[in-house]
Amino acid sequence: MRHVTVAGKLWYCVSQFFKTLLNFVTMRRLLSKLINRALLTEPFAPVMDIGAGVHTNACRRLIVGLGNPGMNGSRHSVGMAVLEALAARLRLADSWHGDRHVSGEVIVSDIQDTQIVLLRPRLLMNINGVSVAKAAVKYSIKPEHILLVHDDLDKALGKLAMKQGGSARGHNGVRSCVECLQTDVMPRLRVGIGRPSGKALVDRHVLGRFSQEEQNILCRVLEQSVDILLSQLTDEDVQSPLLPPGGRPAFQTGKQRVCSISPAKDTTCQSQ
Numbered sequence: 001m002r003h004v005t006v007a008g009k010l011w012y013c014v015s016q017f018f019k020t021l022l023n024f025v026t027m028r029r030l031l032s033k034l035i036n037r038a039l040l041t042e043p044f045a046p047v048m049d050i051g052a053g054v055h056t057n058a059c060r061r062l063i064v065g066l067g068n069p070g071m072n073g074s075r076h077s078v079g080m081a082v083l084e085a086l087a088a089r090l091r092l093a094d095s096w097h098g099d100r101h102v103s104g105e106v107i108v109s110d111i112q113d114t115q116i117v118l119l120r121p122r123l124l125m126n127i128n129g130v131s132v133a134k135a136a137v138k139y140s141i142k143p144e145h146i147l148l149v150h151d152d153l154d155k156a157l158g159k160l161a162m163k164q165g166g167s168a169r170g171h172n173g174v175r176s177c178v179e180c181l182q183t184d185v186m187p188r189l190r191v192g193i194g195r196p197s198g199k200a201l202v203d204r205h206v207l208g209r210f211s212q213e214e215q216n217i218l219c220r221v222l223e224q225s226v227d228i229l230l231s232q233l234t235d236e237d238v239q240s241p242l243l244p245p246g247g248r249p250a251f252q253t254g255k256q257r258v259c260s261i262s263p264a265k266d267t268t269c270q271s272q
Helices: 002-039 075-089 125-138 172-181 202-207 212-233
Strands: 059-065 097-099 104-111 114-121 146-152 160-164 187-192 257-261 267-271
Touching: 059 075, 059 125, 059 212, 075 114, 075 146, 075 187, 075 202, 075 212, 104 125, 114 125, 125 146, 125 172, 146 172, 146 212, 160 212, 187 212
Parallel strands: 059 114, 059 146, 146 187
Antiparallel strands: 097 104, 104 114, 160 187, 160 257, 257 267
16 A cells, blocks of 8 residues: 555656656747747738848748857857858858847848748847848848748757748747748758767756867758758759748648758758
């Protein structure tokens, strides 16, 4: 009888712990959603800003490196590192400039017949979507023409994958973009950072910096990431064959065809 009582108390403590943890996660998500809505004074609607200074007849793409400002070297901000590498490849590394209207840093340039806007949000990861939505409005860019670059815990460092829309898969930055843009059609380049080993906390892992050994792999990852982005931007077939015209509403589910690329340049495609 005593064993039953002890087991019952242990189960109660464990259940209370997880209940508290779930409440904390729920409250954090709710808080992020409220901040997203508060910072976006108007619902997202892509309207051209006359003062944007971009060509009205150009095909535009917005490429966003998700991350935390001031933490460019962390695993969670690897999306920003990819954009920095892209800007360097295009010889635009010195062209970043702050834009308070979009709460971020931007570069506007042309690649062949495509006009690109590179964006590094100056907001925390959980509310990156506010910056993305503001930039989309200013430059009159549809959500399906916004490419998000972000870290992915479920892929090992050295693995990359293109995902054509779909759920945020637990990524707070992507979730913020989905909420602010009111759709989940945005294609994403997912950059693997791997999960922590042993009992290491996930938060400490994603906010930490890459080790020296990881840096060697990261150099090749950044190079391949830029190759993938450039291939996406210079593709004449703008509308992805995986995405129906007009995209799809937020939170709709469905299989996505994903291509994973490793630094050794082996490519595999599978449905997820």
